[in-house]
Amino acid sequence: MDEVRPTSGAQAHGLVPLFPPGLQAIYGECRRLYPEQANPLQVTAIVKYWLGGPDPLDYISMYRNAGCPAQDVQEHWHYVSFGLSDLYGDNRVHEFTGADGPSGFGFELTFRLKREVGETAPPTWPAELMQGLARYVFQSENTFCSGDHVSWHSPLDNSESRIQHMLLTEDPQMQPIQTPFGCVSFLQIVGVCTEELQAAQQWNGQGILELMRGVRVAGGPWLITDMRRGETIFDIDPHLQERVDQGIETEGSNLSGVSAKCVWDDLSRPPEDEEDSRSICIGSQPRRLSDKDTEQIRETLRKGLEFNSKAALPPINSQRQNHERPQSRKDSLESESSAAIVPHELVRTRQLESVHLKFNQESGTLLPLCLRGRLLHGRHFTYKSINGDTAITFVSTGVEGAFATEEHPYAAHGPWLQVYSHRQTLEFLHSAFIFNILLTEEFVEQMLGDLQELNTREETKLPKEYSWPEKKLKISVLPDAVFDNPLQ
Numbered sequence: 001m002d003e004v005r006p007t008s009g010a011q012a013h014g015l016v017p018l019f020p021p022g023l024q025a026i027y028g029e030c031r032r033l034y035p036e037q038a039n040p041l042q043v044t045a046i047v048k049y050w051l052g053g054p055d056p057l058d059y060i061s062m063y064r065n066a067g068c069p070a071q072d073v074q075e076h077w078h079y080v081s082f083g084l085s086d087l088y089g090d091n092r093v094h095e096f097t098g099a100d101g102p103s104g105f106g107f108e109l110t111f112r113l114k115r116e117v118g119e120t121a122p123p124t125w126p127a128e129l130m131q132g133l134a135r136y137v138f139q140s141e142n143t144f145c146s147g148d149h150v151s152w153h154s155p156l157d158n159s160e161s162r163i164q165h166m167l168l169t170e171d172p173q174m175q176p177i178q179t180p181f182g183c184v185s186f187l188q189i190v191g192v193c194t195e196e197l198q199a200a201q202q203w204n205g206q207g208i209l210e211l212m213r214g215v216r217v218a219g220g221p222w223l224i225t226d227m228r229r230g231e232t233i234f235d236i237d238p239h240l241q242e243r244v245d246q247g248i249e250t251e252g253s254n255l256s257g258v259s260a261k262c263v264w265d266d267l268s269r270p271p272e273d274e275e276d277s278r279s280i281c282i283g284s285q286p287r288r289l290s291d292k293d294t295e296q297i298r299e300t301l302r303k304g305l306e307f308n309s310k311a312a313l314p315p316i317n318s319q320r321q322n323h324e325r326p327q328s329r330k331d332s333l334e335s336e337s338s339a340a341i342v343p344h345e346l347v348r349t350r351q352l353e354s355v356h357l358k359f360n361q362e363s364g365t366l367l368p369l370c371l372r373g374r375l376l377h378g379r380h381f382t383y384k385s386i387n388g389d390t391a392i393t394f395v396s397t398g399v400e401g402a403f404a405t406e407e408h409p410y411a412a413h414g415p416w417l418q419v420y421s422h423r424q425t426l427e428f429l430h431s432a433f434i435f436n437i438l439l440t441e442e443f444v445e446q447m448l449g450d451l452q453e454l455n456t457r458e459e460t461k462l463p464k465e466y467s468w469p470e471k472k473l474k475i476s477v478l479p480d481a482v483f484d485n486p487l488q
Contacts, residue, residue, distance in 0.1 A: 022087035022103060023058075025179040029186075030080055033173055034063045043127035049083070049138075050092040056134040057083035062122040065112070072216055076224045077122040079111040080174070081130050084137060086181040096181055103182030105143050109133060110171045111189045114226040125157045129189070144187055146170050147205035147254070149197055156191050161227045163191035167205050172222045191225035195232045202369050203247045204254035208233075211240050253373030257382030260363035261483040262392055266412070267474070268353035349403050352410035354472035355437065357392060359383070361462060364477035368455050370394050371444050387483065397440055404436030409471075411436035443471060451475075 034040070043060045047053030059082040067073040086094040086104040094104035111126045133150070137143060148168045155161040167190045174186035190209065192200070200208040211233055212219040217226065218233045234241045359367070363383060370381040375396055384391040397406060404411040439447070450466055454477070464477040 020088045021180045022085055022089060022184075023082060025177050026080070026082055026085070026087075026108065026184065029174055029177050030061060030063070033078075034065075037063050041122060043124055054135075055131045056093075056138045057081045057127075057131055058087065059083070060127040060130055062124075062127075064115070064122070068222075071221050073220055073222050074216075074224060075115045076222075077113045077115055077126075079109075079113070079122070079126045079130065080186070081109040081134065084108050084134055085179070085184040089181045094181075099178070099180055099182055101182050103179050103184045105137055106183065107144065107185045107187050109189060110174060110186050112222060112224045114224050114228075116228075123157070126189075129156055133189070144168050146187060147209070149192075149200045149205050151197060155227070156225075157227050159227065162193045162230060162232075163225060163227050164194060165192050165197040166190060167192055167197075167200060167209055169206075169209050169223060188223065189225075190219060190223045191227065193229075193232045195234060199234075199241075199244045201255050201366070202253055202373055203244050203251070206254075207244070207247050211243065215240075248373055252377030252379060253369055255369065256374070256380060257384060257391075257393075258363070258366060259386045260366075260383045261360035261387070261480060262363055262383045262385050263358045263387075263390070263483070264392060265356040265358070266352050266354075267356050267472070350412055351404075351408035352412055354474075355410045356474040356476065357437075358476045358478055358482070360480050360483055361460060361477055364460075364464070364475075365454050367451055367475070368448060371439075371448050371451070375439060375444050376441065392437075394437065394439065397438055404438040406438060406440070409436075409438035410473075437473070443468075 030040075031038070040061045040063050042062065045053050045055040045058055048058055049056045061080045061082070063078040063080070065076050065078045067075045083093070084105045085102075085108055086096060089096050109130050111130065113123065113126055133144075146169050150166040150168070152165050155164050156166070157163075168187050169190060171186040171188040176183055176185040178184075190212070192208070192212075196208055196212070209223065212223060213221050215233050215236055217229060217231070217236065219225065371394075374381040375394055378396050380393055380395045382391050382393040447466075447468070450468075453460060453464075460477065462477060462479050466475045467473070
């Protein structure tokens with residue numbers, strides 16, 4: 001539970017002798033921007049996270065920003081979080097690792113909300129939104145980066161607004177700071193419509209953010225969220241869609257994977273043989289990889305952007321499951337359930353004759369993006385199952401480190417699946433289970449034509465089945481209930 005209160009003058013100005021240095025450093029950056037607002041309203045966690053409370057952010061300060069008439073920036077409320085970085089330096093929340101690296105998770109969240117006419121106090125709902133994102137970060141130990149997107153699937157303020165998702169970018173005013181416990185940057189939440197989120201997925205978040213900066217009502221230079229905005233940037237300026245399409249055509253998509261409701265079946269095995277079924281993932285024989293590809297795959301599986309219900313995040317519990325401080329940040333793809341099960345050398349690889357891929361509707365609608373925005377540009381795309389340690393990775397022919405070949409286009413390594421196409425390098429990551437599917441460029445073009453209806457924004461009547469008998473490949477797009485109740 002949170003409460004709203006003004007900060008004390010002594011606290012705001014850092015005059016308390018034992019004032020936490022990390023907290024003081026963030027206040028210092030806020031005072032640089034708002035010297036006349038020494039006592040801003042704050043939403044504060046009544047029971048701190050490190051005392052067993054549910055909210056990871058100790059405070060969210062709320063400032064009134066006059067905007068910048070010279071840049072046509074409108075007046076708004078500016079929210080700043082305290083708690084994703086290390087405020088105390090005594091290991092009560094974050095492990096202190098020195099001043100040279102990131103402080104805590106290395107960032108704090110900010111949010112800019114348009115001030116409505118006659119509004120004298122900032123709305124407090126953004127504080128709960130920020131707490132929700134912070135819970136995800138603390139639970140998953142995954143961090144956010146500029147350009148990331150969050151599929152929230154609900155109005156951010158629980159109204160009827162079209163603003164139902166988020167992009168993240170650098171705050172335009174707050175500068176990165178150096179604290180005694182490490183460096184801290186400030187990532188700003190930007191509310192977006194569904195169509196803008198989809199464009200960010202198909203192209204890239206930074207590109208959409210840049211387009212929004214040029215549209216005043218959609219955010220303007222400082223990307224101020226207006227919850228009453230009823231039009232997308234493409235409604236306001238139809239030419240912007242052409243810029244997105246051109247970007248996809250020339251650059252492809254920066255989205256390298258999602259967490260999803262997905263599963264695969266080996267159709268070449270009897271149904272009762274479940275030893276290696278239902279599992280999907282990335283991996284390869286132990287060949288050398290480029291550092292860029294390795295990091296892309298690692299980030300894909302580490303971030304877990306979800307396409308299933310409330311948010312593009314793994315489920316967030318309102319109560320902290322373990323009040324003890326985590327031993328370390330996750331810096332690998334190991335999971336709690338599979339990290340130490342079987343050494344890579346003991347997991348056998350097998351070729352499959354025929355496979356059946358199954359996706360829920362939201363995951364299925366990303367198949368054209370996977371094919372057009374990734375594979376045709378020589379990149380990979382990973383679907384990581386939210387129901388377990390499985391994943392499907394589509395890759396390109398010519399991939400170094402893939403164990404599927406044109407002669408054997410489907411291969412499984414444990415319960416992870418790799419889907420194979422053209423021109424990419426992959427690696428086996430820890431003890432993940434892998435399945436490979438190889439798609440030639442000609443077959444990718446054919447699939448794009450057959451899956452064209454998935455590109456529409458209209459709801460597709462489910463189930464939908466697509467089959468390529470000559471390739472021994474079947475894809476089904478199924479209702480969520482199939483994945484929620486797999487035994488039905």
